[in-house]
Amino acid sequence: MGVPHRVAGFVGRWFAPLVLLGGVVGMLLPGATSALAPAITPLLGVIMFGMGLTLRAGDFSLVLRRPQALLVGLVAQYLVMPLAGWAIGSAFGFSAALLAGLVLVGSTPGGTASNVVVYLSRGDVALSVTMTSVSTLLAPLLTPLLVLWLAGSSLPVGFFGLFWSIVKVVLVPVVLGIVVRAALPRLVQRALPLLPLVSVLGIVVVVAAVVGANASTLTSVGALLLLAVVLHNAFGLLLGYGAARLAGLDEPSRRAVGVEVGMQNSGLAASLATAHFTPLAALPAALFSVWHNLSGAAVASFWSRESGGSEDPDTDAVESTRG
Numbered sequence: 152m153g154v155p156h157r158v159a160g161f162v163g164r165w166f167a168p169l170v171l172l173g174g175v176v177g178m179l180l181p182g183a184t185s186a187l188a189p190a191i192t193p194l195l196g197v198i199m200f201g202m203g204l205t206l207r208a209g210d211f212s213l214v215l216r217r218p219q220a221l222l223v224g225l226v227a228q229y230l231v232m233p234l235a236g237w238a239i240g241s242a243f244g245f246s247a248a249l250l251a252g253l254v255l256v257g258s259t260p261g262g263t264a265s266n267v268v269v270y271l272s273r274g275d276v277a278l279s280v281t282m283t284s285v286s287t288l289l290a291p292l293l294t295p296l297l298v299l300w301l302a303g304s305s306l307p308v309g310f311f312g313l314f315w316s317i318v319k320v321v322l323v324p325v326v327l328g329i330v331v332r333a334a335l336p337r338l339v340q341r342a343l344p345l346l347p348l349v350s351v352l353g354i355v356v357v358v359a360a361v362v363g364a365n366a367s368t369l370t371s372v373g374a375l376l377l378l379a380v381v382l383h384n385a386f387g388l389l390l391g392y393g394a395a396r397l398a399g400l401d402e403p404s405r406r407a408v409g410v411e412v413g414m415q416n417s418g419l420a421a422s423l424a425t426a427h428f429t430p431l432a433a434l435p436a437a438l439f440s441v442w443h444n445l446s447g448a449a450v451a452s453f454w455s456r457e458s459g460g461s462e463d464p465d466t467d468a469v470e471s472t473r474g
Contacts, residue, residue: 165351167444173355174441177362184363188425191360194353195422196324199287201346203328204339206284213281220275220400224282224408227394229293231412232257235386236435237301239379247305249376251298251428252435253383255420258297260286262414264444267347271451274406282411287325290419291317312427320422354440357418361437364430372434380438384446387413406454413450414443 177184214221236257240250261283269279295313302308332339362369369376391412395405420436 167441167448169351169355170358170441170444173358174362174437177359177437178366178369181363181366184359185366186363187356187360188364188430191357191418191422191425192320194356195418196320198350198353198418199321200324200328201349202283202287203325203330204332205343205346206325206329207332211281211284213277214285217278219398220278220395220404220408221281221285223395223398223400224278224391224411225286225289227391227408227412228261228282228286229258229289229297231390231394232383232387232415233297233301235383235390239382239386243375243379245376245379246431247302248429248431249372249435250305251302251308252420252424252432253379254302255294255298255424255428255432256415256417256436256439257383257387258294258301259416259420259423260290260294261411262416262443262447264350264447265410265414268414268447268451269407269410272406272410272454273403273457274410274454275401275403276407278404279407279411282407286411287321287416290416291322294423309427313423316423316426317419321419354418357421358437358440361421361425361430361433364425365434365437368431369434376435377438377442380435380442381446384413384439384443387415388446388450389413410447410450414447415439417443 233254234257236253236255237250240253245253261279265283266276266279270276291314294317295308295310298313299308299310388409392405392409394412395408400408417436417440421433421440424430424433424436
């Protein structure tokens, strides 16, 4: 079994339980875990740098070879989840902070574990990798615009503040990682097996810190907010898959789009909410981080047993999974 397969197997088995453990520790030890809040942004930068290290120029070739599939996925990514977050938050009558938090989660790019889930689901891994990469590069512009549009009337949103935060925490580390891999390919290749572990541990710390900072609030709004997060994630998975089906994409591509739309970079959302709004606004992102990995594992388990998926996943593309 090669490294990509071992990495995918490890993340598929342990990512969701570890993230859930982070949330539990945050609830049980709020004082200790909330003190980790200042580490959220640096950790995210490290995770994004690791993502850049996994990328190669070939990962973006799908933009030219299959532009329709990529365009369908990106449009669904940046329309379905932001609008669903706003609709659910409004329907539930959430406070301005929680509504902004849901919109922010919906407006971030694809999640860090989505490529592994697509691989385990026998989906189109190349499309998944490209969607995650391109949506991340578009995030500095699209994420602030969407949050300003959907949440700006309920909570002050500084477009340029969000823009520069995403540039510094996401775009710069990703581009730096791509440059380092191009300059030192052999050294980076030896380090690749460790990157998913770094990502997993980073996200676990982020979840524990956000939950710890909001432990008292979570006891009062937790059930309703959890329901909102579950619905948000479900809408993303189902509507993303449905959009790909309406566009005539094949079954592996539908699975890739569904997972990419449903799994968000909730670590980025938590970091931005903490820095630009309030700790309460970061709570939807923390819960989403726990839930979407549990649902992703369930979806992967279901689809892996279905006969309609790809029988031979692209193992080269799986090297770009981030954990």
